[in-house]
Amino acid sequence: MKLFNYLFAPRPKSAAIAKERLKIVLAHERASRDAPDFLPRLQKDLLTVVGRYVQINEEMIHVNLGKSGDTSLLEINIEIGGAKPNEGRLAPAS
Amino acid sequence: MAKVIVVTSGKGGVGKTTTSAAFAAGLALRGHKTVVIDFDVGLRNLDLVMGCERRVVFDFINVINGDANLNQALIKDKRNDNLFIFPTSQTRDKDALKREGVERVLEELKKTFDYIICDSPAGIEHGAITALYFADSAVIVTNPEVSSVRDSDRIIGILSSRSRRAERNEPPVDIHLLLTRYDPDRVVKGEMLTVEDVREILSIPLLGVIPESESVLRASNTGTPVVFDADSPAGRAYVDAVARFLGEQREMRFVKPEKRGFFRVLFGRA
Ligand SMILES: Nc1ncnc2c1ncn2[C@@H]1O[C@H](COP(=O)(O)OP(=O)(O)OP(=O)(O)O)[C@@H](O)[C@H]1O
Ligand SMILES: [Mg+2]
Secondary structure, eight states, rough: OOHHHHHHHHOOOOHHHHHHHHHHHHHHHHHHHHOOOOHHHHHHHHHHHHHHTBOOOOOGGGEEEEETTEEEEEEEEETTTOBBBBTTTTTTOO | OEEEEEEEOOSTTTHHHHHHHHHHHHHTTTTTEEEEEEEEEEEOOOHHHHHHHGGSSSOOOHHHHSSSOOHHEEOOOSOTTEEEEEEEOOOOOOGGGGHHHHHHHHHHHHHTOSSSEOOOOOOSHHHHHHHHHHHHEEEEOSSSSSHHHHHHHHHHHHHHSHHHHHTTTOOOOEEEEEEEEHHHHHTTTTSOHHHHHHHHHHOOEEEEEEOHHHHHHHHHHHHGGGGOOTHHHHHHHHHHHHHHHHTTOOOSOOOOOOOOOOHHHOOOOO
């Protein structure tokens, strides 16, 4: 019976899987293609500035260009949970 | 006004050269003076598909470098007076295709031709970018298969950001989807993306669907663009696509499985 079920159970059609995978990967690639090229530099600058106050590393900063309806959004997320204060370790900007 | 049409895809082997030959011959059959240029420097093949490989004396690079003039390099098709072939060079120096030189040659061709078809090499490197740079229209050749669709999307992005029209903020390149090697039987079984799937994913207007067909190999074996074969489903689908390109409305054919008669099953010829 198990074998029977295995052989005759409706399997998702591979074309439908292909379509879903394409939609996801292309949405991703289009977004990064359209992203302005200042994002990596902005991320670096943020790391320097925020790093003056708390100890953080690159992985803790996420810079993203998003959309909400018709407005473009610049999303900046910085995790500082567990980050130590960084007083006096970096000279203030000159 | 002469129109420059690039036939491009990103992915290799999807049917660009077959399409360039068919499209050029199709436009010529409709009375338009047409030249088809091979941009695949180093891998000359259009001459074989067009059946003029033994008549090549000078090539595209010779003309760009000023070693030959256009009249010496253009090959007039023996089947149709409106059709000309401009073969590429077999040099290994891919950078021989200089943008300024290409521009000069295209400007000169525009004086005498209605349509200039550019058969792009695969990839997104120098050769492919040069082939699409001066385009007014683009035919995106796509197979119903994941990597082809993804690469088409990539090349559409490049057309809308790096073509001359994009750089100069002119009206954008007019982009068309041509789905080729379509197999309706496999689509019905759910094994192949449908026309609608691909159109929805790429969201560009559909120019035509070319079925997978044995006649394409037959055509390239003999060096005859497939539109000259009146019995070929692919040839007829290309004729329709050319008509749509020229602004006609035509129903899509060859997108549903064919009902096969007894003799067709026995002696099946696609
Ligand atoms: N509709 C079709 N039915 C069957 N075979 C086809 C069809 N279209 C193209 N082919 C075959 O696919 C192969 C590749 O076609 P073609 O040379 O036109 O592709 P291409 O995109 O120009 O390749 P390249 O990227 O190498 O330049 C050839 O053997 C051709 O005969
Ligand atoms: Mg080719």
